[in-house]
Amino acid sequence: MRLSHFYDRVTSLGYGGDYNPEQWGPEVHAEDSELMREAGVNLVTLGIFSWAKTEPTPGVYDFTWLDGHMDRLAEAGTAVSLATMTASPPPWLTRLHPETLPVLEDGTRLHPGSRQHWCPSSPVYRRHAIRLTERLATRYGTHPALALWHIGNEYGCHISRHCHCEVSTAAFRTWLRERYETVGALNEAWSTDFWSQRYGTFEEIHTPRKAPSFRNPAQQLDYWRFSSDELLKCYLAEKEILTRITPHIPVTTNFVPVAKTLDLFAWAPHLDVVAYDSYPDPHDPDAPHRTAFSYDVMRGLKGGQPWLLLEQAPGAVNWRERNGRKSPGRMRLDSWQAVAHGADSVLFFQWRQSRGGAEKFHSAMVPHGGRETRIFREVRELGAELAAYPELLGSTPERADAALLLDWPSWWALELDAHPSADVTLLDAALAHHKPLYDASVACDVLPVDGNLTAYRLLLIPNLYSVSKETAERICSYVRAGGTLVMSYFSGITDEHDRVHLGGYPAPFRELLGLRVEEFDPHPDGTWSEEIHLEGAEAVRRSPDGTPTATRHPYGDGTAWYLATRPAPNEMRELLDRVRSECGVSPVLPDLPEGVQVRTRVTATGERMHVRMDPRALSVEVIRD
Structure with missing residues (x-):
């Protein structure tokens, strides 16, 4: 298994951050080495935005600068997650090939000067990205510092559905041909007899661009699918090179905070380890819960396998309207929360705070003020504390008795226009269902619709608006076999093509729920x-x-609950406490004070280690069972 190579290089919880030495000179590099030793850094991500420095002109490469840093890190015993550098193309690529720039739905072409300024479908961009990846793999594949390959950066952060150029349009048509085979099958799936949209050939189809009124919902839904798949093709093109040249090195990419941009369950099988960037808002009192939900999603992407926290901020970020600092102790709590929920690393963006550029006010492990700062003192203390628990590395997050179902295609379909209410949004619903469990310190796994449901006593389904008949039957079978289900409104309304299930709402679940919505x-x-x-x-x-606003229906050997409205938070907690009591789902540890969180990891020797966190007191305690 390729992932074993990572654990050979990193022997305790990974600790460090994005390292961008190209922004600094030799004197700072020497200080970096000293401060990294002091902070206990054992893992850095290197080279994420270094394409322009490494390939200053087309086909001419300069690796000498990177050689020195890789050697220096190896000598210090610091492992490297080496980026393929393809997240942001150099200026010469867009000068020579302006057709690689993405186009918005209204025809506006985006320009360089920021980052991620590339069309995901562009064969020119992919060709240059693959060429650079191949050079990197050949040069550093056997380097003693290399622990992990990091492809791209935050796919979909800026160009998830933003490209409507002719290249993307042609790629969309190809994707549709592969999905439907015939234009007749597409017409059936897209309900094109409505508004005289019936197509005679795939060449008549465009991406869903700016239009006079509501656009075809099935077309929009397929464009969401296509956009996620097209970005995945970019990732896979680079991964194929890395796997061929360095089959022993694991590969990942870092996901942005949970959003509807990418179908992460479709991406996860192609990552050797899931990596995530977490940026909770210090001004948001609900941030600890939102973060816990995101971490549960990351843990669920590969069936409970540990994941990597690849970015977080030690203090303030730079991209909100008001960028609050993290109060003393908050960084430590945020870091341990990730470990408690299954993270095998705690990394930051970035190691040293930039002097210039768009993110110069984004905090870093080494602030502008250097080592004599509160942030660096906390960084140093956290490094020592994490290193004291080497047995946590590779330990397995304990499986929960409760699970929440999450499906990206249904999320995309739910939030299309021309619906009964624009107020029904998936992430809001998921958080509302997850929070009563979180508040009670009840562990909850997050599953895809095709995940294994049999091990769970309780299944939460917020708004599964779009569902195939096969998936609906799997859910019914889960309850029939003895499971307990809590399903909320506007679920089971349409099929996977956004066509309404006929027979009365929610047709696939009427018998299961014992009701009809008129x-x-x-x-x-x-x-x-x-x-x-x-x-x-x-x-x-x-x-x-x-x-009726909440109903209960025995079904087979199980029970199906239905919420026809969103209860107030205290009522939701009361209801789910009752449901949990009936089906035997308990907190991780008994008799916990309200608000205190505990999550458990099981080591290779079978020892259970509980991480006890109090978000209000900003306190953390690790308890060996």
Whole structure:
């Protein structure tokens, strides 16, 4: 297994950050070596934005600068996650090939001067990216510092669905041919008899560009799928080179904070280890919970395998309207929260705070003020503390009894336009269902719709708006076999092509839930309600006018709950506490004070190690069982 190479190079929890020595001179490099030893740094990511320095003119490479840093890091015993440098092309590429620049849906072409200024479908961009990747793999594949390959950077952060150029349009048509084979099958899936949209040939189809009114929803949904797949092709083109030349080196890329841009469950099989960038807002009182949910998603991408925290901020970031600092102790708490939820590394962006550029006010492990700063003192203390628990590296996050179902295609379809309410959004719903478990310190795994449900006592489904018949049957079978389900409104409405399931809402789940929804009734204040007819279910909660708002229905050997509206947070907690009690889902440890979080990892020797966190007191304790 390629991942074993990483653990051979990194023998305790990875600690460090993005290292950008090209921004500095030899005197600073010497100080970097000294400060890294002092801080306990054992892992850095190198070269993410170094394409222009490494290939200053087309086909002419200068690796001498990188050779020195790789050798220096190896001598210090610091492992390297070496980037392929392809996240941001050099100016010469766009000068020679302006057709590689992405185009917005209104026809506006984006320009260089920032980052990620490339069309994901561009064969020119891919050709140059592959050529550079091959040179890097050949030169550094056997270097003693190399622990991990890092392809690209934050795919989809800026150009997830932004390219509508002719190259992207042609690629979209190719993708559609592969998916549907015939234009007749596409017309059926896209319901093109509506508004006279029936196509006679694939050449008549464009990306969903700016239009006079609502665009075809199935076309938009497929464009989301295509966009995720097209970025994945860029990643896979580089991975193929790395795997061929360095089959023993694991490969990853870093995902941005959980968003609807990429289908991460589709990407995850192609990563040897999941890597994630986490940037909770210090001004947001709900940030610890949002972060915990994101970490549960990362852990779920590869079935509970440990993952890597590849970026976080030791203090303030630079890209919000108001960039608050992290109060003393917050960085430590954030870092341990990642470890508690399965992270095998704690890395930051970046090692040394930049003097110039767009991110010069983004905090770093070494601030502008140098070693005599609070942040660096906390960095040094955290490094020593993490190093004291080497047995946590590679330990397995303990499997939960509760799971939450997350599906990116359904997320994309749910938030299209021309729906009953624009207030129904997936991430908001997922967090509302996850938070009562989080508040009770109940562990929760996040699963794809084709994940193995049988091991879980409780399954939460926020808004599974779009669902295939096969997936609906799997969910029904889970409950029939004895599972407990909590499903919320506007689920089971359409199939995978955004065509309504006929037979009364929610048709695939009517028998399971024991009810029928006759009408949706979203209110002006943003709340959702429905007119429900009970068909075997009991009303557990009702609105003041007697309309059922929460129902319970025995089904086979299990139980299906349905929420026809979003309960207030305290009511949601009360309801899920009742559901948990009935199905035997308990907190990680008993008798915890309210608000205290505990997550457990199991070491190779079977020892259970509990990380106990109090977000309000900013305290952390590691408890050996």
